[in-house]
Amino acid sequence: MSKNNLVAKILSQFKSSTTQRKVFQLLSDKQWHCRSCEGKSIASEQYAGGGGIQGLQRGTKSRPGLVIVSKNAFCSQCQKTTRWDCWTGEIKQANAAVNIPHKLIQKILNFYSYTDIVEQRQRAAHELVIDHHFPMERWEKAEESLSVDMDEDEILKKFQILKKDASGNHNLLKSRACERCIKEGKRGTPFGIKFWYAGNELWEADYQRGEEAESGCVGCGWYDFDTWRKRLNKKLSKSENTK
Incomplete structure (x- = not known):
């Protein structure tokens, strides 16, 4: 499967307007993104957690997990050292929890x-x-x-x-x-x-x-x-x- 087709397939597995979909759209270019300035514009409280980065990494029964790497780096926009994330373009077996009845x-x-x-x-x-x-x-x-x-x-x-x-x-x-x-x-x-x-x-x-x-x-x-x-x-x- 080509990289463009993989991105399109993953996007199709999210409900529209969800935080995870927005975070994935940001990371889908496989470039580094600052959590403080770019992440907060999407979802300041959920960007890094289960509704965002962690949820994408874990995947679900119907969607594989994503290999996302993180680092600390200086952000010219924030003018300070912040946390950055990048999707490598790779996927992995999901390790998500099911919804508890x-x-x-x-x-x-x-x-x-x-x-x-x-x-x-x-x-x-x-x-x-x-x-x-x-x-x-x-x-x-x-x-x-x-x-x-x-x-x-x-x-x-x-x-x-x-x-x-x-x-x-x-x-x-x-x-x-x-x-x-x-x-x-x-x-x-x-x-x-x-x-x-x-x-x-x-x-x-x-x-x-x-x-x-x-x-x-x-x-x-x-x-x-x-x-x-x-x-x-x-x-x-x-x-x-x-x-």
Whole structure:
């Protein structure tokens, strides 16, 4: 398939006037584009996230993911160093999450009592994000459909609840930590706390992506914040008792 035909095919897979379509149209020339001046003109809050760059990278069941590279560079228009993105023209296998059925969303929120796992506060549904323990950045393939009959053990194993409100977005903090881990091989340190309940700071799994890679996430606070906190408290308690 020619490059022009590929661009046309990808464009046809977006609904008209969506943010992702606009972002792809900008990047379809395969040149570098500044997020601050060009991205904000499209969607200042969604350009880099799931509605924009990240969503394009992940793809969907019907659309492949895009290979998009990023860098920091000086922008003559912004007159400062900013984040830039460029589509290489390549595609990859999608690794997107499916839409969670409404009935299952309610089941998950009820199971966790509408409480975010980090601050342990009950919140309105619109201030919460249902987060997969295993980050999408490492999936390597699109998620299969989710059953509304998922039991509590499955929910506990697969999901946790993070907050997303005016004061902060813990799901975004986790995504940034996972991106850094993939790039540098150093696992997350929630709020600067260097503790891992299994393993250490270094990524030690044999695989970087795919189902086998999940073992490398175990022990990281962002992977399972509840277990991480309990193990940290247990360690602190033992330390206090030995004094």
